[in-house]
Amino acid sequence: xxxxxxxxxxxxxxxxxxxxxxxxxxxxxxxxxxxxxxxxxxxxxxxxxxxxxxxxxxxxxxxxxxxxxxxxxxxxxxxxxxxxxxxxxxxxxxxxxxxxxxxxxxxxxxxxxxxxxxxxxxxxxxxxxxxxxxxxxxxxxxxxxxxxxxxxxxxxxxxxxxxxxxxxxxxxxxxxxxxxxxxxxxxxxxxxxxxxxxxxxxxxxxxxxxxxxxxxxxxxxxxxxxxxxxxxxxxxxxxxxxxxxxxxxxxxxxxxxxxxxxxxxxxxxxxxxxxxxxxxxxxxxxxxxxxxxxxxxxxxxxxxxxxxxxxxxxxxxxxxxxxxxxxxxxxxxxxxxxxxxxxxxxxxxxxxxxxxxxxxxxxxxxxxxxxxxxxxxxxxxxxxxxxxxxxxx
Amino acid sequence: xxxxxxxxxxxxxxxxxxxxxxxxxxxxxxxxxxxxxxxxxxxxxxxxxxxxxxxxxxxxxxxxxxxxxxxxxxxxxxxxxxxxxxxxxxxxxxxxxxxxxxxxxxxxxxxxxxxxxxxxxxxxxxxxxxxxxxxxxxxxxxxxxxxxxxxxxxxxxxxxxxxxxxxxxxxxxxxxxxxxxxxxxxxxxxxxxxxxxxxxxxxxxxxxxxxxxxxxxxxxxxxxxxxxxxxxxxxxxxxxxxxxxxxxxxxxxxx
Numbered sequence: 001x002x003x004x005x006x007x008x009x010x011x012x013x014x015x016x017x018x019x020x021x022x023x024x025x026x027x028x029x030x031x032x033x034x035x036x037x038x039x040x041x042x043x044x045x046x047x048x049x050x051x052x053x054x055x056x057x058x059x060x061x062x063x064x065x066x067x068x069x070x071x072x073x074x075x076x077x078x079x080x081x082x083x084x085x086x087x088x089x090x091x092x093x094x095x096x097x098x099x100x101x102x103x104x105x106x107x108x109x110x111x112x113x114x115x116x117x118x119x120x121x122x123x124x125x126x127x128x129x130x131x132x133x134x135x136x137x138x139x140x141x142x143x144x145x146x147x148x149x150x151x152x153x154x155x156x157x158x159x160x161x162x163x164x165x166x167x168x169x170x171x172x173x174x175x176x177x178x179x180x181x182x183x184x185x186x187x188x189x190x191x192x193x194x195x196x197x198x199x200x201x202x203x204x205x206x207x208x209x210x211x212x213x214x215x216x217x218x219x220x221x222x223x224x225x226x227x228x229x230x231x232x233x234x235x236x237x238x239x240x241x242x243x244x245x246x247x248x249x250x251x252x253x254x255x256x257x258x259x260x261x262x263x264x265x266x267x268x269x270x271x272x273x274x275x276x277x278x279x280x281x282x283x284x285x286x287x288x289x290x291x292x293x294x295x296x297x298x299x300x301x302x303x304x305x306x307x308x309x310x311x312x313x314x315x316x317x318x319x320x321x322x323x324x325x326x327x328x329x330x331x332x333x334x335x336x337x338x339x340x341x342x343x344x345x346x347x348x349x350x351x352x353x354x355x356x357x358x359x360x361x362x363x364x365x366x367x368x369x370x371x372x373x374x375x376x377x378x379x380x381x382x383x384x385x386x387x388x389x390x391x392x393x
Numbered sequence: 394x395x396x397x398x399x400x401x402x403x404x405x406x407x408x409x410x411x412x413x414x415x416x417x418x419x420x421x422x423x424x425x426x427x428x429x430x431x432x433x434x435x436x437x438x439x440x441x442x443x444x445x446x447x448x449x450x451x452x453x454x455x456x457x458x459x460x461x462x463x464x465x466x467x468x469x470x471x472x473x474x475x476x477x478x479x480x481x482x483x484x485x486x487x488x489x490x491x492x493x494x495x496x497x498x499x500x501x502x503x504x505x506x507x508x509x510x511x512x513x514x515x516x517x518x519x520x521x522x523x524x525x526x527x528x529x530x531x532x533x534x535x536x537x538x539x540x541x542x543x544x545x546x547x548x549x550x551x552x553x554x555x556x557x558x559x560x561x562x563x564x565x566x567x568x569x570x571x572x573x574x575x576x577x578x579x580x581x582x583x584x585x586x587x588x589x590x591x592x593x594x595x596x597x598x599x600x601x602x603x604x605x606x607x608x609x610x611x612x613x614x615x616x617x618x619x620x621x622x623x624x625x626x627x628x629x630x631x632x633x634x635x636x637x638x639x640x641x642x643x644x645x646x647x648x
Binding site: 279 | 445446447448449453463470492494496520521523543544545549568
């Protein structure tokens, strides 16, 4: 089976472009150009150079010795938390800003939940000297003040999304409406492997540098270019898509996806989309999403603001349905405990999103000689306040 | 086979005024009274909006009316319940307009059956692309005598307009400008040029202009080069302020 996108923009049953006609020209322009432009040697050269000198790539593949001893297996961390701006998000925004420039766009819009993608977008806009508008739920603006300040300091305008539940999904709606209103000069930088085709594939390709580097690094460290298991947290799923990308069709590699169970799968306050979601349409993509029986999209919950998206990228919906990936859901409490464990055993304070992934070690047993690669997708600086409140530090 | 009411309406020698409203707004049970008042006021066709939590092609007015309708308890089931027997009172064409996800959850086949049983003439589903419709749903809609109307915008390439024209029934919904729904006080030269450009294409399908029509001026500008106009946000604002029983005043001020 093929787990990459097909020529129609689908991953099995999922994906496609369920967009209003108003967006057709914008999305068609991207669809017709993204593969062509990103394959140009000049594009690749500029992309690679920025990833190296600006983002700080390649990020290390770190052997976590103490963790490996405790769990009696070989654990590696792909250190995306060391990227400029503190997470993998910037890999995608660098790629998309270069694409936007080549498409002649002079105005950038983006959506953000916790603010990480907003910061990564504001950063590359500052780098290129392009106008940047970030839509953010009015509720999230209150909850994520430091990232709002970062975006402003980087010269971006942060516009509150006042509609619906005033969180990430509404910020995404507002960004889409802005794009409808500004179809010619504007590029919309979506932050995850969600949205209409070609976004899920385009974002996955920009993030695929993660597993591309792992192949080279593992060859040196383990004398083979593939691990036995790859593990990542999944909200929309961009860090996971990057980690899985070059192993999607390599059946030797077991794929594990960790979703946020919030206060528990059955509590009504959860973000475990694969378990709780039903097939439907969100933000132009056919995928699994959390909704009422009437088809109204519901507001998910997780202590981690980066995982509370009511949908999941169509690639991941396909991995779930075909059972290519194992899906695990982890409640707030276990994720928070892992934030502390990773800090104290390896000296790495992870983002709360990232901490979810490590909880797979509690539910899944690995053999002593197996190679297990975690995506350490982001650092915990942005979550300090939540950690302080939670642990009374 | 009986003729679709939309086709019959377009056979009349006049410009058509169509009204959109969100079902369940301002009050849950307003749907039928609104329909009766619109017909009594001489409106030619109605788009009944099926509210959705995430209406991404809509501006603030329809977002707000959708949210309020959902809070009032509107749902696909509820709307079909309210519309039982509607054809005893209403003979103008009725179109349901809504986003695709709630229809999917109801079940597309069941949805079409309900529409046919009630006497709905057509659907407008902004986020169901024309090619997906043709491949997967057209035969089902045809079986139940339902038209599916498509949108075009000032940015839609000519080739695509031709394609949409070819596969269209009923009418083509011309979005007046590159914008989400919402009232505009006037149309400029850009819109006039666009309306003329489309009129000169001599499409086989009738065209109706929507988005941004709020008053007699914009209505006139819209119908000069098309067969009719659809008013949504401006009507919803009126409903909120003036209520259901004064609907005839709103219509009288338009034409």
